[in-house]
Amino acid sequence: MFEIIGDGGVTSPKGFTAGATYAGLKTERDTLDLGILFSDMPAVAAATFTQNSVVSPSVIVSRNRLSNDTHRGIVVNSGCANCSVGPQGVLDAEEMISLASKNLEVSPDDLFVASTGMIGVELPMALIRQNIGNIKLDNNSGSDFAKSMMTTDTYHKERAVSFIHDGETVVIGGASKGVGMIHPNMATMLCFISTDANVDKLFLQEVLSDVVNDSFNMIDVDGDQSTNDSVILLANGASETSQINKDSDSADAFKEALSYVCVELAKELVKDGEGAKTLVEVSVEGARTKEDARKSSRAIASSILVKAMVHGKDPNWGRIVMALGSSGIDIEENKIDVFISDIHIVSKGIAIPYYKDAVVSAMADKEVYFKVNLNLGEYSANAWGCDLTEDYVVFNSAYST
Numbered sequence: 001m002f003e004i005i006g007d008g009g010v011t012s013p014k015g016f017t018a019g020a021t022y023a024g025l026k027t028e029r030d031t032l033d034l035g036i037l038f039s040d041m042p043a044v045a046a047a048t049f050t051q052n053s054v055v056s057p058s059v060i061v062s063r064n065r066l067s068n069d070t071h072r073g074i075v076v077n078s079g080c081a082n083c084s085v086g087p088q089g090v091l092d093a094e095e096m097i098s099l100a101s102k103n104l105e106v107s108p109d110d111l112f113v114a115s116t117g118m119i120g121v122e123l124p125m126a127l128i129r130q131n132i133g134n135i136k137l138d139n140n141s142g143s144d145f146a147k148s149m150m151t152t153d154t155y156h157k158e159r160a161v162s163f164i165h166d167g168e169t170v171v172i173g174g175a176s177k178g179v180g181m182i183h184p185n186m187a188t189m190l191c192f193i194s195t196d197a198n199v200d201k202l203f204l205q206e207v208l209s210d211v212v213n214d215s216f217n218m219i220d221v222d223g224d225q226s227t228n229d230s231v232i233l234l235a236n237g238a239s240e241t242s243q244i245n246k247d248s249d250s251a252d253a254f255k256e257a258l259s260y261v262c263v264e265l266a267k268e269l270v271k272d273g274e275g276a277k278t279l280v281e282v283s284v285e286g287a288r289t290k291e292d293a294r295k296s297s298r299a300i301a302s303s304i305l306v307k308a309m310v311h312g313k314d315p316n317w318g319r320i321v322m323a324l325g326s327s328g329i330d331i332e333e334n335k336i337d338v339f340i341s342d343i344h345i346v347s348k349g350i351a352i353p354y355y356k357d358a359v360v361s362a363m364a365d366k367e368v369y370f371k372v373n374l375n376l377g378e379y380s381a382n383a384w385g386c387d388l389t390e391d392y393v394v395f396n397s398a399y400s401t
Helices: 057-065 088-104 125-134 142-148 201-213 251-271 290-302 304-311 318-325 356-362 390-396
Strands: 016-021 034-049 071-080 111-118 157-165 168-177 190-195 230-235 279-287 337-340 343-347 367-373 379-386
Touching: 016 125, 016 142, 034 057, 034 088, 034 125, 034 142, 034 190, 034 201, 057 088, 057 111, 057 230, 071 088, 071 142, 071 190, 071 230, 088 111, 088 125, 111 190, 111 230, 142 157, 142 168, 157 251, 168 251, 190 251, 201 230, 201 251, 251 279, 251 379, 279 290, 279 304, 290 304, 290 318, 290 367, 290 379, 304 318, 304 379, 318 367, 343 356
Parallel strands: 071 111, 190 230, 279 367
Antiparallel strands: 016 034, 034 071, 034 230, 157 168, 168 190, 279 379, 337 343, 337 367
């Protein structure tokens, strides 16, 4: 069991501070675009990164640091992805870390780096050199840190929860960004998570990988996979509780709390998708395997026709079945049940009588739920998507101009 911390974020756990500044990387004046999250003490880290074959040098630099025993924080910029810029990208990412480490008085090896924004543009290092020293860290600036990595996001995204371990309160907080170029296997998204739990490093990586698979790897806005995706988790042990590992009594509680934070942040990314008006949750039940459930729910959530159907509030259930059939899993059509927002519309693969106006009304809500029961096994999975609107097309037709 865990408790939700209202207005909580990455500085809710003990021993974490954050800050941000406007460095001029974005065109909107006085918009935060350079931030730091810092642990007062050494922390162990776990991370997952983009699976795109084109990778930002910021990701390469951070990935190379993941094997270090301990870490202290993360420096992040928005407005520039530091991607497809040649060898200069690695030099700039390393320099950004070096500049931050001098101000923080820690080793450069202790810091991760992340970038998000326009691809094909070099980091404006003169602006970063000039302004990174303006970042002032405190435990009340987690929201500023979350705002500093926003690109086309319309609002910043944070979550925090607490649970009891060794009779003491342990906290997990997170912040994320990303509303376009979002597709399963992560997206144009950054997510940074902090916890004051004392966690075994191997267990931390195992749990984070599992949780990411069921959260950030199950969302879709537009079917495009980014070059800069990073999810980084720091655990500093500031709660002064015993270490949590795979055999600990609190192992499940830690995973449950972390899962909540990641799923909620993932849903916020989709809800804020570029031009999106409607959040779509797809639940596939009765699958033969977990992977079948995951593949089929993702296929439905990712379908352009399903997204268009949601935007038009059109209960064209054939598109759901089409996406299901194209997912590559084995199905038996005469066993499929389909529900739209709890209204049963397909039974054993065939349409059954339903009140169409009720379904259209349900699809007018800000959140729409599709449930598909394959009736073949006991496994299930959830995926999240959004509608595809004219606003998305207009926005992305002139992104760089």
